[in-house]
Structure formats: C-alpha cells, structure tokens
Amino acid sequence: MNPTEIQKRIDTMPAAMSAKGKRLPGAEYRIAANEASSIMLRFAKPGSNWADEYHYVKGKTPSELLANADAWIAALPTAEEARMKEFMTALSDVIELGRKSGVEVEFVNPLVETMKRLSSNIITDQRVAA
Known part of the structure; x- marks a missing residue:
C-alpha cells in the first residue's frame, strides 16, 4: 500500500463520521520513529465547537x-x-437535578414518565434499516 492509497482512504473517513452525526470530524494517519503507526479519529463533543473527542486505532x-x-466508524450509532x-x-x-434540588414531584414525574416511554421505544424499535 503506497502513500497515495493511504491518503485516499483517510480522506473518506471524515465524511463517514459526519454521516454518523459527528461534528468537525477529522482523521490522521501517524507514522513516528520507534512506534507503531496509528490513526487518530477526532470529532466534537455535542455542544462543543472544538474537535475534542479522540479515538486512536x-x-x-x-x-x-x-x-x-x-470498522470503528461503521460501528458508530446512526446520527x-x-x-x-x-x-x-x-x-x-434534568430529572436528577430536579430530585437533588427538591423540585416538586408533579414537575419531575412527567419527565420520568417521558424517559420511561423513550427507553421503551428504543428497546422495542423494530424498524428495518433502509
């Protein structure tokens, strides 16, 4: 495998991560003296304006x-x-903050019920992937 082939493969990785909902994705192939080569994949945490999450391959x-x-990118959850x-x-x-702060039960309970419904929907989601 030559450098041009490696570059072509690395160039596709940010787009693949972006398709998985990752913001500010990047990929770097690293060759260093006296170390094994590696690939660093990076992206921004939700709500961040910086690529501050890293995964080393x-x-x-x-x-x-x-x-x-x-394979790591393919295994990421969908967007x-x-x-x-x-x-x-x-x-x-928010639910935990409400409980710790002593927020009235009538405000917290609807949030707890919403969380239960969402959790149940995720577990029983039987849609076929397109």
Missing part, C-alpha cells in the same frame, strides 16, 4: 489500520441514535 499494517478505522442518546442523557440529568 492500532494495527500492524497499513491495511489493518485502515480496516480497523473503517438519529446519537441525537436520541444525547437527548435522553440531558433529560436524565
């Missing part, structure tokens, strides 16, 4: 490295799943 050969990076997880995390945090 290891492999023994360029082909293995690229395949491992592609819709990621948005739902982000929402449910925020909702859970």
